Amino acid sequence: MAVDTPKKVPFGVLRGLHVLVGYLLGIVLIFVGERLIGGQSSTRWILGGTGAVAMLVACMLFLIAWKRSDGERSRIEGLAALLSLGGLLALVLYLLGSDLVMGPAPVTRAKDAGVGLRQVLLVAWPILMVLSVLPLIFVQVSTASMGLGRGVEGSRVRASALSGAMTASLLCTLFLINAIAARKDVHRDLSYFKTTTPSDVTREMITGLDADTQAILFFPEYNDVLQEVCPYFDELKGLSERFTVSEVDRALEPDIAKEYRAARDGSVMLVRGKSRQKIDVGTSLDRAKRKLRKLDSEVQKALLKLTRKRQTVYTIIGHGERGADRVGGDDRSKLSELRKILRLNNLMVKNLGPVEGLASEVPADAAMLLWTDPSRPLFPGEASSLRAYLNKGGRMLITLDPESPAAPVGLLEFLGLSYSTDKLAHDHKYIPLSRSPADRYNLVTNAFSSHAATSVISRYSRHLPVLFPRSGSLDKAGKTNKKATFIVKSLDMTWPDKNADMTRSEGEKGGVFNLAAAVSMKIKMPEKPEDKKEEVKKENKDEKKDRPLSKKRSGAAKTAEGDQPEMRVVVFADTDVFADDYLGLLQVGPQGYPPNRILLTDVLKWLLEERQIGGVSTSEEDVKIAHTRAEDVTWFYVTVFAVPLFILGVGAGTRWGRGRKRRTGR
Amino acid sequence: MRSVWLIARRELVATLRSPLGFIVTALVLAIVGLLFNLRALGGGEKYSADVLAQFFYDLSGFVIVASILVSMRLIAEERQNGTIVLLLTSPVRDHQIVLGKFLGALGFMALLILITIYMPLLVMVHGKISWGHVFAGYLGNLLLASGALAVGTFGSSLARSQIVAVFVSAFLVAAMVMMWLMGRVADAPLDDIFANLALHNIHFSPFRAGKVHLRDIAYYLSVTGFFLFAATRMLEARRWR
Numbered sequence: 093m094a095v096d097t098p099k100k101v102p103f104g105v106l107r108g109l110h111v112l113v114g115y116l117l118g119i120v121l122i123f124v125g126e127r128l129i130g131g132q133s134s135t136r137w138i139l140g141g142t143g144a145v146a147m148l149v150a151c152m153l154f155l156i157a158w159k160r161s162d163g164e165r166s167r168i169e170g171l172a173a174l175l176s177l178g179g180l181l182a183l184v185l186y187l188l189g190s191d192l193v194m195g196p197a198p199v200t201r202a203k204d205a206g207v208g209l210r211q212v213l214l215v216a217w218p219i220l221m222v223l224s225v226l227p228l229i230f231v232q233v234s235t236a237s238m239g240l241g242r243g244v245e246g247s248r249v250r251a252s253a254l255s256g257a258m259t260a261s262l263l264c265t266l267f268l269i270n271a272i273a274a275r276k277d278v279h280r281d282l283s284y285f286k287t288t289t290p291s292d293v294t295r296e297m298i299t300g301l302d303a304d305t306q307a308i309l310f311f312p313e314y315n316d317v318l319q320e321v322c323p324y325f326d327e328l329k330g331l332s333e334r335f336t337v338s339e340v341d342r343a344l345e346p347d348i349a350k351e352y353r354a355a356r357d358g359s360v361m362l363v364r365g366k367s368r369q370k371i372d373v374g375t376s377l378d379r380a381k382r383k384l385r386k387l388d389s390e391v392q393k394a395l396l397k398l399t400r401k402r403q404t405v406y407t408i409i410g411h412g413e414r415g416a417d418r419v420g421g422d423d424r425s426k427l428s429e430l431r432k433i434l435r436l437n438n439l440m441v442k443n444l445g446p447v448e449g450l451a452s453e454v455p456a457d458a459a460m461l462l463w464t465d466p467s468r469p470l471f472p473g474e475a476s477s478l479r480a481y482l483n484k485g486g487r488m489l490i491t492l493d494p495e496s497p498a499a500p501v502g503l504l505e506f507l508g509l510s511y512s513t514d515k516l517a518h519d520h521k522y523i524p525l526s527r528s529p530a531d532r533y534n535l536v537t538n539a540f541s542s543h544a545a546t547s548v549i550s551r552y553s554r555h556l557p558v559l560f561p562r563s564g565s566l567d568k569a570g571k572t573n574k575k576a577t578f579i580v581k582s583l584d585m586t587w588p589d590k591n592a593d594m595t596r597s598e599g600e601k602g603g604v605f606n607l608a609a610a611v612s613m614k615i616k617m618p619e620k621p622e623d624k625k626e627e628v629k630k631e632n633k634d635e636k637k638d639r640p641l642s643k644k645r646s647g648a649a650k651t652a653e654g655d656q657p658e659m660r661v662v663v664f665a666d667t668d669v670f671a672d673d674y675l676g677l678l679q680v681g682p683q684g685y686p687p688n689r690i691l692l693t694d695v696l697k698w699l700l701e702e703r704q705i706g707g708v709s710t711s712e713e714d715v716k717i718a719h720t721r722a723e724d725v726t727w728f729y730v731t732v733f734a735v736p737l738f739i740l741g742v743g744a745g746t747r748w749g750r751g752r753k754r755r756t757g758r
Numbered sequence: 759m760r761s762v763w764l765i766a767r768r769e770l771v772a773t774l775r776s777p778l779g780f781i782v783t784a785l786v787l788a789i790v791g792l793l794f795n796l797r798a799l800g801g802g803e804k805y806s807a808d809v810l811a812q813f814f815y816d817l818s819g820f821v822i823v824a825s826i827l828v829s830m831r832l833i834a835e836e837r838q839n840g841t842i843v844l845l846l847t848s849p850v851r852d853h854q855i856v857l858g859k860f861l862g863a864l865g866f867m868a869l870l871i872l873i874t875i876y877m878p879l880l881v882m883v884h885g886k887i888s889w890g891h892v893f894a895g896y897l898g899n900l901l902l903a904s905g906a907l908a909v910g911t912f913g914s915s916l917a918r919s920q921i922v923a924v925f926v927s928a929f930l931v932a933a934m935v936m937m938w939l940m941g942r943v944a945d946a947p948l949d950d951i952f953a954n955l956a957l958h959n960i961h962f963s964p965f966r967a968g969k970v971h972l973r974d975i976a977y978y979l980s981v982t983g984f985f986l987f988a989a990t991r992m993l994e995a996r997r998w999r
Binding site: 251252255258259262263266269270273274276277278279280281282283284527724727728730731732733735736737739740742743744746747750 | 775777779780781783784785787788791792794795799800806807873876877880886887888890891893894954964967968969970971972973975976977980983984987988991994995
């Protein structure tokens with residue numbers, strides 16, 4: 093390698109580095125003044141001016157060094173001077189593009205801004221600066237490493253300059269690529285999305301249609317959302333001849349759109365006679381995703397509104413009951429979801445308390461009474477009015493709670509039941525919600541009887557464990573002419589926490605406890621005059637015409653078979669089982685079936701004698717992960733111990749095997 | 759290219775056979791498993807997508823740490839053992855050495871990351887998550903590993919011992935991760951620059967939520983490319999320093 097020993101050293105190697113430091117300091121001062129301070133403050137001008145002078149002086153010194161040196165060093169100093177001038181030129185370009193020369197930048201949105209001189213200068217100056225300064229640093233470091241007073245190896249310095257230039261070029265290219273990628277960003281959302289499929293309930297509703305029903309899909313011909321909606325309705329249309337599906341492009345068939353008042357694309361219209369129900373989905377897939385995930389429940393809701401006659405459910409109030417809204421000081425979980433399910437089934441929900449005349453009689457149009465978590469006893473006269481209603485074949489759903497002080501003892505005695513407010517707990521089979529000993533009260537059970545009030549849930553009991561948080565227990569009491577069946581029971585080894593210390597003490601014997609009871613009684617009706625019978629028959633016929641999915645009549649209800657009225661009451665030893673916080677908490681299977689909801693719809697079906705009760709639909713919405721304490725322990729040991737120990741074992745085994753092979757030479 | 763694959767394979771096998779390989783893997787799996795139980799699944803019921811996002815977030819922290827530990831030995835170990843001369847005088851070019859060693863380490867990190875797949879599968883059994891989301895999360899972690907490994911390779915090329923290499927790499931990676939904090943305290947336009955340079959915050963978050971952005975892929979590939987190039991330049995610097 094040729095080494096040039098100069099006769100003249102313009103300013104020693106260390107001085108060359110000093111000049112570089114001054115040059116870089118100038119850049120930093122300009123940067124601080126322009127980017128961090130900015131505006132019209134004097135500090136900006138002082139820092140900017142000082143920085144520019146420092147750069148200029150450094151450039152002059154590099155030029156002087158170039159002029160004073162000769163041979164190989166002259167070429168090196170010339171390269172350094174050229175690079176420093178490049179940095180100075182970058183500064184000039186910055187000044188030309190700044191507000192000092194071009195004035196304030198117009199306010200435009202980034203995507204609307206075109207490519208003008210300002211934009212070109214904005215990109216050009218930093219590129220030139222990096223391309224000049226980085227190789228300059230490399231050159232100076234390389235020269236310095238050759239030692240003071242020694243000659244310079246031109247090839248080494250040029251290699252370092254090339255290295256610096258390549259690094260700078262790569263840096264600039266990557267910045268540009270990233271800027272373009274950020275501006276023209278393309279993205280894909282791969283998170284969970286799936287359109288629902290029709291649920292069994294919706295399918296049965298379509299199969300049971302007794303009048304022509306039409307689904308009109310108002311979408312443009314080529315639309316992503318239509319591609320998602322079509323398979324859902326294609327599955328339904330083969331189920332009944334009475335159900336037809338048609339696609340309408342509003343632009344091509346404006347008359348149909350006008351006839352059905354479809355003002356927008358992206359909607360589904362369900363039409364039955366003169367009744368219509370509209371479901372808005374939207375035409376943009378991104379926005380429609382939320383609706384498509386629960387399309388089944390929307391269709392079910394619309395179908396129920398089209399096909400079912402409105403009935404009335406009375407909610408008993410005035411005794412500290414738990415309701416759909418939380419009143420001041422009441423920290424019990426609300427029951428708004430329960431009310432929503434009743435409304436979804438076209439049931440009108442009305443209040444019935446002392447003001448509404450509960451003490452005198454239950455209104456004749458009551459399809460069912462709902463009494464949830466009463467905390468005060470009934471007023472005089474109310475108990476007898478309820479008894480009279482039930483004796484006529486009334487329907488009632490009662491939910492009790494161990495934390496409420498007053499259970500309706502009299503009414504329960506009338507039904508042949510007793511209620512224990514000792515909270516039930518289990519040591520192993522519970523849902524950990526608060527990660528505290530209180531979780532033992534969150535019972536799960538899949539012990540259902542084969543009663544009609546648990547017809548669906550008992551069929552799939554293995555897969556549908558119901559959550560009973562903080563439940564009391566029911567038992568039979570005295571002799572009665574009513575038939576009481578315990579439809580839900582706790583799992584074995586459940587124990588009553590009599591002293592409420594959340595741990596099992598002596599005397600708290602484990603066993604199976606009754607969590608819900610279905611009570612029924614056939615009502616003997618007095619003989620009616622012939623003309624009255626005819627009238628009732630006619631009324632029944634008319635009603636059946638109006639209500640294809642309903643087989644019951646209001647007031648004194650009659651069973652489907654034999655036309656003999658029957659009193660039906662279901663009592664739950666827990667109200668939280670249907671409370672908002674717990675009703676949809678457990679979800680099982682890939683479809684996310686909520687067992688507590690299924691139990692509720694089963695019970696409502698039996699009480700109202702409906703073929704179908706809506707409220708359980710397929711949903712592709714994300715589900716909350718709930719698992720039992722036992723599952724928690726399994727997951728913990730598998731993830732924290734089993735797999736890491738397996739890896740360690742395999743690693744250690746392999747090493748030992750190789751070591752043995754080496755030792756034995758085999 | 760054959761030389762690159764040879765070096766990569768040798769590097770991967772050496773890492774897998776060394777106690778460092780399986781001890782780091784077991785340790786990372788145990789800690790990620792613990793965090794999966796405590797943070798992702800713990801604290802009451804959570805949506806499966808949230809559990810998965812939290813899992814990928816926790817995993818990313820260990821990916822960064824493991825990348826630094828794995829990369830510390832890449833070049834510094836050769837220097838420490840005196841075998842760098844053999845390597846540099848062998849008929850392979852500097853960039854082939856760097857790329858081969860990097861790919862070997864990346865292969866090991868890919869194995870370490872993918873071995874955690876049983877945790878998303880456990881979530882999948884009980885919840886609703888898409889394979890796309892799982893893919894996005896793992897892609898993000900792999901790209902993050904690639905970026906951190908490249909920085910670590912550069913750190914390893916600067917140092918003469920593995921200990922120094924791990925400190926240099928940890929400092930560089932920490933500085934790049936902390937950029938988002940600087941982005942929060944700096945004023946415009948520096949805030950955007952710092953925030954976009956941050957190794958983890960802005961660019962990793964979409965992946966954990968199941969979103970794949972071209973800009974984030976471009977960023978991680980750029981970081982990888984730049985630091986591998988810089989590491990090559992550092993090896994070549996022996997010619998002009």
